[in-house]
Amino acid sequence: MxxxxxxxxxxxxxxxxxxxxxxxxxxxxxxxxxxxxxxxxxxxxxxxxxxxxxxxxxxxxxxxxxxxxxxxxxxxxxxxxxxxxxxxxxxxxxxxxxxxxxxxxxxxxxxxxxxxxxxxxxxxxxxxxxxxxxxxxxxxxxxxxxxxxxxxxxxxxxxxxxxxYDEKRFKPISHDNEVAQLVTVCRLVPAKGLDILLQGCAELRKRNRPFVLHMIGDGPIREELETMAQKLGIYDDTIFYGYMLHPEELLPFFDVFVLPSRAESFGSVFAEAALCLLALVGTNVGGIAEQIENGVNGLLVPPEDPVALADALETFITDPHFRYEMARAASNKAKKTYxxxxxxxxxxxxxxxxxxxxxxxxxxxxxxxx
The missing domain is CATH 3.40.50 (Rossmann fold)
Incomplete structure (x- = not known):
């Protein structure tokens, strides 16, 4: 910034x-x-x-x-x-x-x-x-x-x-993905709750809800997360990108931004994802809960709860209209407040x-x- x-x-x-x-x-x-x-x-x-x-x-x-x-x-x-x-x-x-x-x-x-x-x-x-x-x-x-x-x-x-944020940097793109595209952008460290994200996605797989999870970022637990994705049976549904300088250029092609952080002072990437017209799923902690009002401009879940996370993601996967309405509301708030x-x-x-x-x-x- x-x-x-x-x-x-x-x-x-x-x-x-x-x-x-x-x-x-x-x-x-x-x-x-x-x-x-x-x-x-x-x-x-x-x-x-x-x-x-x-x-x-x-x-x-x-x-x-x-x-x-x-x-x-x-x-x-x-x-x-x-x-x-x-x-x-x-x-x-x-x-x-x-x-x-x-x-x-x-x-x-x-x-x-x-x-x-x-x-x-x-x-x-x-x-x-x-x-x-x-x-x-x-x-x-x-x-x-x-x-x-x-x-x-x-x-x-x-x-x-x-x-x-300068909203000119963010350019939403009209798209219609046949399979819901989930994305997270962060440093790959335990504080971001990425183990919970993988467990939540494994629960989606058990429910036969198709998805692709895009993980943009790098960090010390990348190998651990890749191994975990393999053990959970979702490695083929997950793409690890590594570090990316301008992720906002890719974000508009996805559908849902999700990050189940264990703590977050603000959570800048939520505002950036909102400006890219993505639906938001986050944990009810710190600055995330100040950006997302549950059911108004996104969905909040408790930390450390992969089932609740899967429920929220499933809601967006199965209801594209609701997903779009939440994305619109999140974008409007980000433009006004951030x-x-x-x-x-x-x-x-x-x-x-x-x-x-x-x-x-x-x-x-x-x-x-x-």
Whole structure:
């Protein structure tokens, strides 16, 4: 989303620069790290913590090397380490931080760390540090704002700005598939519930409901999923694509988007699938439940429930008219609620309130001539 935001702001005359830490920069930073709100040293020795601290050091080193003499009115960070580094290097410049997801929950769901362990305690302590060090905290869903707020002194100050998309990128195509085409797009990791998806599709096979499942994405459990599909007897009905740079170019040819995630801060791919005019099936968790109203613009199912998932998919497979109505409703909501224009407007108000004293409630249009 960020490159499209930068491009849109440039078109209206705002100079913007994108800055990130290149992958080739490793172990360059040597500066000692201190946090304002907690002592990180009790967590030292844990691999996740050590990598986080070293990445922070590298980001500080790279920022000072490349940006120290630059003059900015405002910095908008989209990763906690970026926000922490920028606030150190540019202490007099407002920093907006958008927290897009929970690193600790992802690591726990993917079996990388244990709940309640040192790594989770360290990573959740970062939220309060961000609250202390940035001018404004935003996130992408009310669900994640509630989660993050448990670790803050002033959770009421979190702003929710859902992701936005340029609908010109998405081009629905009229088609009539004889067999229902199901698709999922994600990184192949345990947190996405893809084992539940395969079990749900196996249940469809038992019910003699024909389908083809398209799995777009790659990740550490791909081989495990392929083996599972073979054991469940649905390998011939499943296509593993691997990583794809622009899946939105292929999505319009499918019928149903399905992703039974175990957790999701927002679930960007649901909005993208909706803009491609696909019917949506998701789990009743996090930001997914804010995008889908069950039976109104898609179907929600409980997590960890392959039978309920199969029931929802079967509903769409056997009732193309209902499927189309849900897809239309999902598309209409995505265009209205998750438009890039809306995001630009909200960000513009945010930026001006921090740099020019504009009240956040003031209309963007009132500032166009200033």
């Amino acid at each position: 960020v490159p499209y935001i930068v491009e849109r702001f440039r078109k209206i005359g705002w100079e913007m620069e994108m800055f990130s830490l290149p992958k080739r920069i490793r172990n360059k930073g040597q500066e000692e790290i201190e946090f304002d709100t907690f002592d990180w040293r009790p967590y030292a020795g844990n691999l996740v913590v050590e990598r986080y601290i070293q990445t922070y050091k590298d980001y500080l080193w790279w920022t000072k090397l490349r940006l120290k003499e630059q003059k900015y009115d405002l910095i908008h960070a989209h990763h906690p380490i970026a926000a922490l580094a920028m606030s150190r290097v540019f202490p007099d410049i407002p920093v907006v931080m958008t927290v897009h997801s929970s690193f600790e929950r992802e690591l726990m769901l993917n079996g990388r760390i244990e709940a309640g362990g040192a790594e989770e305690k360290f990573l959740t302590s970062i939220y309060r540090e961000l609250e202390q060090r940035t001018s404004r905290l935003t996130t992408v869903s009310h669900s994640f704002a509630a989660y993050m707020g448990a670790f803050l002194d002033h959770p009421e100050r979190i702003q929710v700005i859902p992701n936005g 438009s890039l224009n809306r995001v630009i407007g909200e960000l513009k108000r945010n930026y001006l309130s921090l740099t020019e004293g504009l009240d956040e409630g003031e209309s963007v249009e009132e500032t166009e001539e200033s």
